Amino acid sequence: MRPSNRLILSVLALSVIGISFAAPLIRLSHAHAVVIATWRLFFSLLIVGAALASTGGWRRWRTLDRTGLALAAGAGVLLALHFWAWNASIALTTIAASTVLVDLQPVLVAGASAVWLREAPSHRQWIGIALAVIGAAVLGSADWGGAPGSHTRNAFLGDMLAFGGGVAAAVYYLTGRRVRQQLDLWPYVGIVYGVCFLTLLAISISSHLPLLHQPPRELAIFAALAVGPMLLGHTGMNWALKFAPAFVVNLAVLGEPVGATVLAAILPGIRELPSARTLVGGAIVLVGILVAVTKTAATSGGAAVSESV
Numbered sequence: 001m002r003p004s005n006r007l008i009l010s011v012l013a014l015s016v017i018g019i020s021f022a023a024p025l026i027r028l029s030h031a032h033a034v035v036i037a038t039w040r041l042f043f044s045l046l047i048v049g050a051a052l053a054s055t056g057g058w059r060r061w062r063t064l065d066r067t068g069l070a071l072a073a074g075a076g077v078l079l080a081l082h083f084w085a086w087n088a089s090i091a092l093t094t095i096a097a098s099t100v101l102v103d104l105q106p107v108l109v110a111g112a113s114a115v116w117l118r119e120a121p122s123h124r125q126w127i128g129i130a131l132a133v134i135g136a137a138v139l140g141s142a143d144w145g146g147a148p149g150s151h152t153r154n155a156f157l158g159d160m161l162a163f164g165g166g167v168a169a170a171v172y173y174l175t176g177r178r179v180r181q182q183l184d185l186w187p188y189v190g191i192v193y194g195v196c197f198l199t200l201l202a203i204s205i206s207s208h209l210p211l212l213h214q215p216p217r218e219l220a221i222f223a224a225l226a227v228g229p230m231l232l233g234h235t236g237m238n239w240a241l242k243f244a245p246a247f248v249v250n251l252a253v254l255g256e257p258v259g260a261t262v263l264a265a266i267l268p269g270i271r272e273l274p275s276a277r278t279l280v281g282g283a284i285v286l287v288g289i290l291v292a293v294t295k296t297a298a299t300s301g302g303a304a305v306s307e308s309v
Contacts, residue, residue, distance in 0.1 A: 128292020
């Protein structure tokens with residue numbers, strides 16, 4: 001039985017709330033970008049492993065052919081590259097600019113969906129995508145060009161890292177849409193998160209990064225990243241990929257800069273107050289998402305089954 005559009009949109013909304021906590025939590029951490037991501041995946045896998053063991057979902061791995069297994073593993077590598085690039089960008093540029101650039105994926109995903117997945121956006125959806133991307137550019141443009149108030153003099157490098165992380169994430173969502181037609185939620189994220197963790201672990205070890213002996217404060221941040229942005233955010237969106245096109249799920253991600261900017265303004269230890277330009281850009285983003293996502297989440301390929309996040 002296919003879930004209702006209201007349930008799909010509700011899960012996407014909760015997922016956006018979850019991923020909105022990522023940038024502020026990463027900013028509060030003093031650990032290396034790759035160390036943060038490695039611990040985040042470690043804590044996530046503890047919960048995913050428990051879900052696989054209790055549901056017996058690991059048995060579904062045997063239904064994957066070599067192509068499906070390779071795609072799922074590739075999605076894990078892409079997710080690791082996304083985390084590495086984006087986490088590093090947050091230390092170099094503002095949270096608003098970082099979250100905007102990493103989320104400028106909808107145009108890539110929409111175009112590739114039409115070619116690879118044969119799920120072309122409608123005219124209304126293209127309008128919504130265009131509005132959201134314009135709003136995202138307005139929201140994150142305050143520190144471009146070295147204007148006063150830029151987070152650091154390396155803001156441009158941080159912006160480029162964030163954009164590279166966005167490209168990796170775009171391909172990750174496209175791959176997930178393809179594989180989720182064959183595999184249920186927990187078996188899928190078990191492979192993806194597992195490969196992502198191993199990739200990040202290999203990067204950490206080869207770079208001689210200090211993985212162990214983290215203080216309790218850092219471990220608490222890593223655990224919060226696993227529960228909120230990873231399990232509520234990424235896992236919720238991976239659930240939605242079964243029932244909604246990749247570009248619809250991906251467009252919802254553009255709500256993250258709005259949520260992250262609000263949280264960065266109110267959380268002690270950050271206090272990045274949004275400018276008028278940020279508020280205008282955020283409003284345009286939300287309008288674009290509403291235009292494109294409302295009444296469009298029903299588009300789906302393949303057989304749908306009931307699952308729970």
